[in-house]
Amino acid sequence: MIYRTYGKTGKQISAIGFGGMRFPEPKEIEKSAELVLHAHAKGITYFDTAPLYSEEKSEEIFGHAFKQLPRDSFYVSTKCMEADGKKFRRSLETSLKRLGLERIDFFNVWGLLSREQWEDRKRGGVLKALLNARDEGLIEHVVFSTHMTGEEADDVFDEEIFEGVTLGYNAINFPFREQVVDSAGRHGIGVVTMNPLGGGLIPKNAERFNFIRSADDPDVVSAALRFNLSHPAITCALVGFSSRQEVDEAVAAVERFTPLSPERIAEIKGKVETEFEGLCTGCGYCLPCPEGLPIPQLMDTYNMRILQGPEDQIVVNRLKFHWGLTPDAAATCVHCGACEKACTQHLPIMERLDQIAEIGPRTAGQKE
Ligand code: SF4
Ligand code: SF4
Structure with a gap:
């Protein structure tokens, strides 16, 4: 296993971490914990969870595994979305209990x-609750997970509150995320990436993403991990394991890891425009929209529709959880056509926006 230093904290963590978002059988606590113990035995020392992951069982599963491990042999990361300081504290206490x-x-x-959302949470008392918990020794390092733009993240890093960031980064979305990762590196902030395999979309669309594979990569999964870990600012890539075999394969991929050369990285990035046929690359050339539509975010959502499936809920969830938007955000397009003229991928942006906007009335009032 390779270990990397997490930003300025000085902590050495494994270059791949165990993401506990989707245990295959979360109600089987003992069996799921065994997978965690197997990963630990293979050298993985970073475990990421959250109260809602794996049918709300993820923290309990990790807690069951941690009881069997020396406390100084692993690091755990969990999360809280509450915007109210008191609720935030209660959630932290529940996480501690579940994790044991x-x-x-x-x-x-x-x-x-967004930056605005962080300001809202500060006003709600989250920052105070965080710092108090740190003073009491309940938390060691304060970090955040985000889908912010590079500029907004820059401002947040400048505040010097956070020591690390957790964010999605992979061969599908890197054009949207690169600025944040680069900025974190400049600020000495640790970076943990989620979804290095695009939530399974990269192996599922292996042919489309074959352009990230180098001659010595045995498969696209190894290539995707290599692409992720070759970014010098990335400390650890989280992988959601569902079997011992997947753990073994990912560990083997890290053990044979050699970073891609800057030339090879430039070559891969250069291929995005040609290989992303029909997909938005997040280049931003379509902006600004005179009506203020967040076109790259909406087109990234449409990417998911192409790669993942046509169900409305895929679009609704992507908009909500990645971009804080609803399908209505696409409804104000006046079809001026300016974005399509500028689009480097020649995408039918207006038609895609119409399709997204139509989802609004269809899903209004539905539960996720
Ligand atoms: S076509 Fe729609 S999305 Fe594109 S620039 Fe005009 S108003 Fe904006
Ligand atoms: S110009 Fe086209 S490819 Fe680039 S961000 Fe806009 S929609 Fe996406």
Whole structure:
């Protein structure tokens, strides 16, 4: 296993971590915990969870495994989305109880979609609750998970409150995320990436993403992990394991890891425009929209529709959880056509926006 230093904290963590978002049988606590113990035995020392993951069983599963491990042999990261300081504190206490620990190593302010949302949470008392918990020793490092833009994240890093960031980064979305990762590196902030395999979309669309594979990569999964870990600012990539075999394969991929050369990385990035046929690359050339539509975010959502499936809920969830939007955000397009003229991928943006907007009335009032 390779270990990397997490930002300025000095902590050495494994270059791949165990993401506890989707245990295959979360109600089987003992069996799921065995998978965690197997990963630990293979050298994985970073475990990421959250109260809602795996049918709300994820923290309990990790807690069951942690009881069997020396406390100084692993790091745990969990999260809280509450915007109210008192609720935030209660959620932290519940996480500690479920994990069976006296201290959480990395505690994430969960899912900050924008700078404004962070200000809202501060006003709600979250920052005070966080700092108090740190003073009491309940949290060691304060971090956040985010889908913010690079500029917004820059401002948040400048505040010097957070020591790390957790964010999605992979061969599908890197054009949207790169600025944040680069900025974190400049600020000495640890970076933990989620979804290095695009939530399974990269292996599922292996042919489309074959362009990230180098001659010595045995498969696209190894290539995707290599692509992720070759970014010098990335400390750890989280993988959601569902079997011992998957753990073994990912560990083997890290053990044979050699970073891609800057030339090869430039070559892969250069291929995005040609290989992302029909997909938005997040380049931003379509902006600004005179009506203020967040076109790249809406087109990224449409990417998911192409790669993942046509169900309305895929679009609704992507908009909500990644971009803090609803399908109505696409409804104000006046079809001026300016974005399509500028689009480097020649995408039918207006038609895609119409399709997204139509989802609004269809899903209004539905539960996720
Ligand atoms: S076509 Fe719609 S989305 Fe594109 S620039 Fe005009 S108003 Fe904006
Ligand atoms: S110009 Fe096209 S490819 Fe680039 S962000 Fe806009 S919609 Fe996406």
